[in-house]
Amino acid sequence: MILEKNTPSGNGIRPWIIDTTLRDGEQAPGVVFTAGEKYRIAQLLAEIGVNELEIGYPAISSEERENIRTIAALHLPVRLTSWARASWDDIEHARSCETEAVHISFPVSPLYLQLMQKDYLWVQRQLQELVPKAKKYFNIVSVGAQDATRTPYELLKTFVLDAEACGADRIRIADTVGIATPISVLDLVGRLQSVSPTALEFHAHNDLGMATANAFTALEAGCSAVSVSVTGLGERAGNAALEELAVALLLNNQFQCKIDTTKLAMLCKTVSKASGRPIQDQKPVIGKSVFQHESGIHCAALLKNPLSYQPFLPSEVGRKPHELVIGKHSGSAALKHFYHTRGISLTRDEASRILSLVRRSADEKKRALTAHELDEIYAIRSQKG
Template sequence: MPITPAHHAGNPSGRPWIIDTTLRDGEQAPGVVFSAAEKKHIAMLLAECGVDELEIGYPAISPEEESAIRSIASLHLPVALTGWARAKWEDIEAVLRSGTEGVHISFPLSPLYLKLMGKEYSWVQDQMMELVGRAKRYFRLVSVGAQDATRTGTDSLRQFIADAASCGAERIRIADTVGIATPPMLTELFRELLPTGGPFLEFHAHNDLGMATANAFTAIAAGCDAVSVSVTGLGERAGNAALEELAIALTLSGVYETLIDTTALTNLSLAVSKASGRSIQPQKAVVGDAAFQHESGIHCAALLKDPLSYQPFLPALAGGADHALIIGKHSGSASLQDYFSRKGIELRRPEAMKLLMEVRIKAGEKKRALTPGELETLYSHLQS
């Protein structure tokens, strides 16, 4: 199994390199804390799922975090492991002690971020030259990050890429730190940046405008070598690009190959939800309960004939249970007949239409779909 971007570049399929940051950026979501045991469990699930690389934390934050990362590294999972660091040698040393094969060093780049730190770009150049050069003695992969890249001018980004290349960095992260990017913006950005050559480019999306997954897919389509994602999009503020959404989108595209076992996505998402204390919203794409629930009579009648009529893919592709027909205000007679047929009761159409009227009244009163018990009680009343 390929485990470094260098191997990735030699992959004749040209498949995207998927970096999961659930254990780093995901845990930075407000109020989220993973225990060391949970981190290890999630790392194992991610490796089994088939992601290419795990950004497994920020070891300089505490001795406990460093220990947790070292524990994961000791598992020797079949996946590349990277630790995150600020542009400080002390942070990089913490990554080194944690035992990961790669280090990601993050640099402020936009005018705003440089101003906030009281630095000029010359400081970035000096630090990158010193830190990347030293880090390359100890790590198989040295990645550098351009913080707030999407609020940085293209000329500045080109300069950053050129400087990173001259220092020997293998990969450069183009970070949409505050999630302002759009697909057209990224298409143009990578059109301008990719011809510069040099290190591999990675795109790191945030979901502040609800476009993170779309932006990650767009970056790949524009020729970007790698993207970072997190399970269920867990991350700071509105989160990151969602692993499960991107994986299914790449699979359905018919264009891109990944090593991801999509049937593991639902179980993985449930594990991260439990560990993070963040519930999966019903309407969440790919793994939400409502993603494969249907009520509309027209839709349900078609689904009974072909389950792909009103679904982009079968839930089994993501490891989910079968789709469900919900009985409520918008239901049709076909759904009722199907429901009772499964109970061994053949409901003729006139009976179904009569029952449907009662169902719609009751659902309107309760402002929700009906439970099986309520539905069967209505049926019993009509039979008496």
């Protein structure tokens, strides 16, 4: 049995990345993937170098089980996991799907126990019954603490110790409603690691906009694994975004991550189309605006060094080169560069005069100008001499 470890290698820490786009991602309201879309997404995730795919919830339907079995039959070079509630019927359905691993989710917080009309003694009994039985059929058995970040520490600690005693291979600490902060994650992971050697996974949600930061912090704190989804797709505000975490790991010399970031743009575009969720312009890493620049100071610097106002190059995530947008905030350097690409060389005085026209027009239109509009401005200016 190969178990992930967030341990130092010769070139840095190797984090274990679990993608849950096909399970938690599809739980986003109104999102339904076709069978073909699921196969394609699974293939792309395997190609990009994700370590593990949580590919579905078998108990939901016979169609879901068939889709999972078909993906399993592809023999992708990645661990496949089925998701289950703390129910033997759910685990039996997962067993029929022939995935290498199963994740069993348990309610842990007082609120969730109350909602299910259970107490912690029921959780203990389920752990003791289900985990050993599941280990007879799966190479890896992961257990999850639902609503862990709203669970009193002593109760969560007890769950971790009970899960370890029952033979769980990994324990998921779920920030189910996204209330964690990096400092709280750092503290919680550190405390739990001190009581058990069992591998920990952090599952972040983005309700406060901190999912990726929390996932990254969990790895820094020593978590063996984190779960993410493509574009952050998921319930409510979504999950930690695979593409954001992958680039954060790429830029940090502390980690050795095998994800091929040059394929991120294609992967995100595929998931966006399949989910019917457009990628927002300002979405980190993959949004349209990420590599667009208008500020005169920024554009002048970018023409000298593309890393001056970009943390990474567009090519590193499979994007086209950066774009200099001409508008109200543009400077003469960007304007001269634009016209140079049209075969027109401007003097400093010419650039200054045209720039005033550009800024006036952008003010009136309340937007940047198109190439056609800039050509017209040059033609009008030339006619006037």
